[in-house]
Amino acid sequence: MTLPSKVRIFEVGARDGLQNEKQMVPAGIKVELIERLVDAGVKAIETGSFVSPKWVPQMADTAEVMEKISRRDDVTYAVLTPNMKGYEGAVASGADEIEIFSAASEKFNQRNINCSIAESLERFAPVTEAAKAAGIPYRASVSCALGSPFDEEITPEAVADVSKKLYDMGAYEVSIADTIGVGTPIRTKKVIEAVANVIPLEVIGVHFHDTYGQALANYLAALEMGISKLDSSVAGLGGCPYAPGATGNVATEDVVYMLDGMGIDSGIDLKKLVTTAWFISDFLDRAPVSSVARALKGKLG
Numbered sequence: 001m002t003l004p005s006k007v008r009i010f011e012v013g014a015r016d017g018l019q020n021e022k023q024m025v026p027a028g029i030k031v032e033l034i035e036r037l038v039d040a041g042v043k044a045i046e047t048g049s050f051v052s053p054k055w056v057p058q059m060a061d062t063a064e065v066m067e068k069i070s071r072r073d074d075v076t077y078a079v080l081t082p083n084m085k086g087y088e089g090a091v092a093s094g095a096d097e098i099e100i101f102s103a104a105s106e107k108f109n110q111r112n113i114n115c116s117i118a119e120s121l122e123r124f125a126p127v128t129e130a131a132k133a134a135g136i137p138y139r140a141s142v143s144c145a146l147g148s149p150f151d152e153e154i155t156p157e158a159v160a161d162v163s164k165k166l167y168d169m170g171a172y173e174v175s176i177a178d179t180i181g182v183g184t185p186i187r188t189k190k191v192i193e194a195v196a197n198v199i200p201l202e203v204i205g206v207h208f209h210d211t212y213g214q215a216l217a218n219y220l221a222a223l224e225m226g227i228s229k230l231d232s233s234v235a236g237l238g239g240c241p242y243a244p245g246a247t248g249n250v251a252t253e254d255v256v257y258m259l260d261g262m263g264i265d266s267g268i269d270l271k272k273l274v275t276t277a278w279f280i281s282d283f284l285d286r287a288p289v290s291s292v293a294r295a296l297k298g299k300l301g
């Protein structure tokens, strides 16, 4: 077992984390959240999405958020784009990179972006062509990789198939998403193994929700396989509006605490991160889901 000495955390709290919040979060709070996360050491951050405001009203102000954040040169500010219209919004906002997304579940894809998996890949073709021509890097996400909220089986081969197609479209990273947090470590390893049979291990990332309390165990399983690209969400914010039962992403504080304890460098200052988790949680008027944020409250000076 060789664990990586260093990992890249892709912080998704301002997009995946907040997209499902019923209470509208003002752009100013999103901007402060992003800037605090960057100050804590986050180097890759999802700031929002250019999707239909009718589908996800919470993300309607992504352009304003992008305009208002004080940007740093050493940080990648990324946005999610479902189609050319989203891509155009992303370019106009000056996003450093974009994320395209499909799924291993037909039913989820229909509910999430109103098309089949095959249609989504066709829809993303002009987006990737345009991004390539403009020199904008793109990563891709495969939802429901460890299970579906609908009554259907997801095979590792189905995940590998979509992953390969997205990789062949030029994605620099393919993120395996456990949208509803049902995965367990052996299952995680089997899926990563299947995906690593068709695309390089180095480009595989993981994006796990913690609905069943398995995300850290699954991240350890992924790290043991040599994966070093992890997504997480400050305060454990999150949930997908189109995946019934999906709760928060794994909390960045919990991941960073685990990594610190194993001597794996994430570049993130746990104290500043926990303070940020409480900042956004206080705004939302609830405690962070993160065990680490709750345990360390008031103990970090």
Ligand SMILES: CC(C)(COP(=O)([O-])OP(=O)([O-])OC[C@H]1O[C@@H](n2cnc3c(N)ncnc32)[C@H](O)[C@@H]1OP(=O)([O-])[O-])[C@@H](O)C(=O)NCCC(=O)NCCSC(=O)C[C@@](C)(O)CC(=O)[O-]
Residues within 6 Å of the ligand: 016, 019, 049, 050, 051, 052, 053, 055, 056, 080, 082, 083, 084, 085, 086, 087, 101, 112, 113, 114, 141, 142, 143, 144, 177, 178, 179, 207, 240, 241, 242
């Ligand atoms: C993809 C569509 C747009 C298709 O939705 P549609 O209704 O099939 O699209 P359409 O092309 O027929 O357009 C309908 C309307 O939306 C507008 N529109 C069309 N595109 C855009 C755009 N980019 N930005 C703004 N507006 C847009 C378009 O202009 C039109 O406006 P109208 O004429 O009715 O006023 C819709 O289904 C959608 O926006 N879905 C996004 C859903 C979403 O954001 N889900 C959450 C993100 S995925 C996720 O969280 C999973 C992930 C990545 O984190 C990994 C994991 O954990 O699984």
